[in-house]
Amino acid sequence: MSGIAIDSDSSNLSPAQLVREQADMLSAQLSAIREINYPPSSQKTMRVFNPQEAAKLLGISGSTLRGIEEDKFREFRRDERNNRTYSLENLWEVRKILSESGTASKWRKLLPTRSNGEKLQVLCVANFKGGSAKTTSATHLSQYLALQGLRVLVIDLDPQASLSSMFGLQPDLDLEQNATLYAAIRYDDERVPIRSVIRKTYFHNLDLIPANLELMEYEHQTPSAISSGAASGDEIFFRSIHNAVQDVADDYDVVIFDAPPQLGYLTLGALFAATGVLVTVHPAMLDVSSMNQFLNMLADLMQVIEENGGEMDLDFFRYLLTRHNPNDNPQIRCAALLRSLFPDNVLRNAVVESTAIANAGLENKSIYEIERGAVGRQTLERGLESVNAVNNEMFDLIKAAWGRDD
Known part of the structure; x- marks a missing residue:
């Protein structure tokens, strides 16, 4: 059987060794760039407001x-x-x-923090299509809600850890072992309380559980745990994330999951824990077709939960149009298609394609973090207006779930 050739000067390396070498080279370069932008003696900080x-x-x-x-x-x-x-x-x-x-x-x-009788809102931001702005949407939503005075915990469930990077972490350098949500849901004696893996961020009232490749261990170990009976009863695999989050429910108003881009056990657990689901989609036909497959697989996962005695209780299920160009006719048609099919489920507002958001992302920042003057004033205001409109609509859904009429 012939192998796949990879161009390299390291001709004596196996493909696996070559990829490892290049991963190490990239990691070292990213570390050097980070030390320039954020020296070891400093930490990422949030700007102040006039x-x-x-x-x-x-x-x-x-x-x-x-x-x-x-x-x-x-x-x-x-x-x-x-x-x-x-x-x-x-x-x-x-x-x-x-x-x-x-x-x-x-x-x-x-001061809109929840009161007695108002349940913790747990939101799962999901899609497995790259370019849907899932992580950017989760970041913006978590920061917006914190800006509104809510106590927010954001949990990165994606082993690629893009959201963790947005909050100033380089997962392969900054995280020790047992520092992700995996530590609180694993099946052995090394499980720790979820509180021990929560980190304060530079964003007031916004805490983080970061991610790295360690999360993949949960995907690998769960089938064995199911077979051995370790993931059964109250510890059944899809309840593990819900149980962990409930241990800190009194500390927060909203928990937000940035789900991984595949429908595995982590996503299944996040869905069971969720009170609301937000599916991000770029309004292009290829992305909409991909979302169709995602929804079919999502329905299968939900059925697995139900067939194993799990009762899902969602306050809302919404689609968010992202990177939307309102002047692009094919995108307009895709958006119209989705709105006609799901008039009650597609958010009224969309996140427009914005150079302000794109430029902020180049520096691992959100649009809320970039300084005035970093981009043109009108460009920044258009981007903020779009993101704020979406996030305010999500905040309204949360308040409605709490039974508030304001």
């Missing part, structure tokens, strides 16, 4: 913001013009100050 941006984010007037005395803030900075700047922590403090004031009823929406 008063106009802060008031807009909070949905209050500039005069209300200015009226809050500086001594109410733990830490406060000013820019080169001696104007206040607001960190994410400062925005959280503003929410608390106003919501606890004598006119608390007027400001109660500023």
Whole structure:
């Protein structure tokens, strides 16, 4: 049998050795680039907001913001013009100050954390087609909800760890063993409480469980655990993620999974844990055809859960159109097709194709993180308007699931 030739100067290496060598070379280069952008003595940080941006984010007037005395803030900075700047922590403090004031009823929406009787919302962002902006959508949604005053945990379930990279981690260098969700759902004596693998991020009120290739161990070990009976009863394989998340349910309002791009045991567990599913799709016929196969396989997985005694309870199932060019006729037709087929399930808003989002991604940043001036003002505002409209629609679905009418 003839092998597949791979061009290389390392002619004495086997294909596996060659790929390993190139992976090591790329890892070293990525590490060098990261040390330039984020030296070992520093960590990725979130930018601060000027008063106009802060008031807009909070949905209050500039005069209300200015009226809050500086001594109410733990830490406060000013820019080169001696104007206040607001960190994410400062925005959280503003929410608390106003919501606890004598006119608390007027400001109660500023602190929208869930109350007794409102269940934890667990959202699964999924698709197995590359280019659907699944990870970017999960990142933007998690950051938007944190900006709105919710306590958010985002869990990277993709062994490729793109979401972890967006939050400033290089998984092959920054993560020790047993540092992913796998550590909290594995079947042996090395299982640890989920709290031990949760990391604070530079984004206030937003915590992360990162990913790396270690997650693949769960896919490999689960069939054996099923055969041996280790994944049965209350520990049945599709309940493991749900059980782990419930251990920290009181700490968060929303949990968001960035599901892997394949329908395996991790995705199945995330689906069972979910109260809402968001399927990202680029409105092009090839992507829509791929999504058709994804939905068929997704239905099969859901049937497996049901046939094994699992009862799924989804508050919503939605499709999000991503990288949408509203001036592209084929995309317009694909979007119209989806909206005609699923009028109640396709989000009203779409994420438009944006150079602001693309440029931010080149630096492993979200559109919320890029500095003013990094891209053209109108370009940034169009991108933000699109992303905010989608995320606000998702926030409305969450509030509806909580039974709120605001």
